[in-house]
Amino acid sequence: MQIRTVRTVCPYCAVGCNVIVTSDGKRIISVVPSKRNDINYGSLCIKGWKGFDAVTSKERLKNPMKRTERGFVEISWEEAVDIVVKNLSEIKRKYGPDALAFIASARCTNEDNYLMQKLARQVFGTNNIDHCARLCHSPSVEGLISTFGRGAATTSIADLDNAELYFIIGTNITEHYPILGARIINNVMKGKKLIVADPRNIHIAKFATLHLRLLPGTDLALLNTMANVIVKKGLYDKKFIEERTENFDEYLKVIEYYDLERGSKITGVDPELIEKASVLYATSRSVILYSLGVTQHVQGVQTVQAIANLAMLTGNVGKPGTGVFPIRGQNNVQGAGDMGALCDFLPGYVRVDDENGRRKFEEAWNCKLPSKPGLSLPEMFWEAYKGNVKAMYIMGENPVISESELGIVEEALKKLEFLVVQDIFMTETAEFAHVVLPAKSFAEKLGTFTNTERRIQLIRPFLDPPGNALDDWKIFQLIARKMGYDWNYNSPEDIMAEISKLVPQYKGVTYDCLSENGVQWPVNESCKGTEILYTEKFARSNGKGRFMPAHWERPSDFPDEEYPFILTTGGIYYQYTTGTMTRKVHILEREAPSPFVEINPEDAKSLGIRDGELVTVKSRYGELDVRARISDSVPRGILFIPFHYREAPVNRIVNPHIDPKARTPEFKVTAVKIVKKVIQ
């Protein structure tokens, strides 16, 4: 029995709470939150306290497996790598590199993601590499790069304490990012102001100075209206706009349309409330925090841009206590994007069609790289469904539950000639695989995660890996070597050394300097990070912030007589994404064991639906059965279903329309009807 104690990072949300864990290699003896003030100040949410045990589950994958007529049988690593290499190279030879698709993972380390995209691009020659950021914050990457120059939070968790006002839009912060939510609560208790824009009566709304219960899918109209009010009242920062931004006149032309009356009509929010919120935001040192309520729309990119516009309009960016803070959902979704696990970006957000940018990688990797953007995550499944994508390699992702249009995802997976799934558990997706590869979890490996404030942090192993599970990066190396590429990484540190050479944001990063506090990118040669972005200039090529105005359009799927309700989706505190981990933790599962549809008491009454009754929710795309939960946390006309449960995979029925630029589906607005389930 070898007792070990290490500092590591919680593997759930992207707040990146630090934890000191003691274990004997097999089980976890203690979990102690870090006292560091800049992230979790001695606290953790229930997933931090309880959720680590998920990886000690007996259901962990222990050996590679292949599908046979008798079901899955365990095989050696040698055989597994042989099968993978043989099939992928055969398919590439027969159909070309773009018949392959790779799905990386926001749950895995930077080093794992970097090597997976390198495998896809260098070894197999395709840009068909993407990950679940496509389903959440791709619009933030696009939206913030186009306005500010960098696709990440402009400020830091610790700096939130310097703000006077928080504007929370489209994020159920206490439920999804509890420790960040708690920080906001503490600040509000000290007298800071809070504006919440959310259709639901979420927990943080109890503390709101103003709660704007807008209709789902009208965020852009609300933001434009606020800008209109601010300009009309002369509350905008003329000096900041003049010195540091461009395209302001175009912006004025667009927002002019959104007077209070019109804005109120579109959003369903009382004009007086909008006016008050606008004044409060413009006259305080304000931070805007948002997440998927903003991004998961057809106009996701434009809504993110509207947030950036509002911040520039009032000079609320680039100074302490201000900024735009997209709260990332998964432990390393920021890092996976930074590492270029995206179909349109190389590591460090170099666009694949940028010839100069590409050259650096071609030289470093000694190969010719494809210049055409690859398939995005949803497109991969459509193309597989149509028969154009023939093989997929999926790491740490469970698209059978998480993707939209589930009907076709399963069909698409069945049509594949070859599917590799590399995971820690036998997921719903792995059931479709030809080969399943067992990976180490966060608890068994060394590497880095980058949290929602761009902080690159070290994770350290504290458990023995189950059976013959390997590091994800090691598996990619086995495959690359078998393919004839001379990859020679001895540890994740070697991979980070390469990353720090190629990715300017990660310049100078070494494991030594990450040891205790991590560092926030962009990092300089001497490993000093950046807490607040854009203090002097923006990161666009001319150093200016750019106003990117857009008109609001009706969501792609809107209620009508046949489908009178708006269905919106989200997560709940005790569960996490598709529940692959949290549903294996007794206490977490006990707290939230089953799916439900939230319906307003008035709506329930008029439809004769009782609490706990089985109902059918139907959209234009599908239907599912789920129990009703009568609750005034949703207003009339709106339904809410959590997305964690295989028993009611809500993504099967949501709106499949995607944002044209970021290609993120509009999960948050689907027109539905709800009927009592008739049991035959």
Place this chain on the structure above:
Amino acid sequence: MIYRFRLKKENLKKYIEWLIENYEVWGPAKVHGETVFTILKSADEFVDERTLLGPKELLFPRKENIFSPDSDIKERVVIGVRSCDLRGYAMLDDIFLSGIYRDEKYEKRRKNTYFINFVCKEPCEYGFCTTFYGPRLKDHFYMQFMDLGEYYLVEAVDKKLIKDDLFEPADEKDLELAEKIEKEFYEKMKPLNIENLHKKLDWNNPLWKEFAERCISCGACNFACPTCFCFDVYDEGDERYREWDSCILEGFTRLAGGLNPRPTLDLRLRQRFLHKLKFHYENYGYYLCTGCGRCIEVCPVKIDIRDVIRSVGK
């Protein structure tokens, strides 16, 4: 009978080395910049610092397979535990070891674990131990170290862990000095008034609702508490687990049919505070709290049990 010794500070390291040679030794050590309880491999690792959490896991594991044989429980020493934590473990004993049923696993660990508690020199930010038992215990300790400047005053209930060549007898002056230091500590940390608290506490205290607004149901107050003993039992395959539970969680009291006698957070928070400051007193004759302040420190929104105590008589 309490034996009293002096241990020169310069000999502490030698003493810990001796302990490590003979026992499995746990104590506070700095790991990647943070002080936590862990196994000590050398005396150099030991730091006399209050940690965020006490080592409750060593008696009452956070999750354990209760069908497994407990052959791995060997004699061990835990050095550097704070008096507030240790006093709390004495309360756990009343739960696990008294009455008709004795918890064998707990008992085995308890018997094999020797705690050496350190008396805090200065009040901590959230602690209020002077309200209950203070930084220096009068009883319920095994071996107690108190910093008297050049040396520690060591109080021990038996001589098993006394290494003769390092310890010398203490005298009356040491005791006087200890009492003086203790008195100064009480001056710095004024005790709260708990007279008849269990009788005066209001069932409908407005604080429950106030706390419930902020609470994010993390369970930290329970997990950090040296006296919280509630657990859940469940099966996973052919194994049966006992795991730390939290009365703040909805599932803690949910009945099989779905009915919940404490359906809302305010009622669950009320249960937590009234159990500690009323019901336990009524059943055992003492409050289930040692004033360690850990529940406040680990609370993401700083719900403060001292507010409950102070609210009485207002």
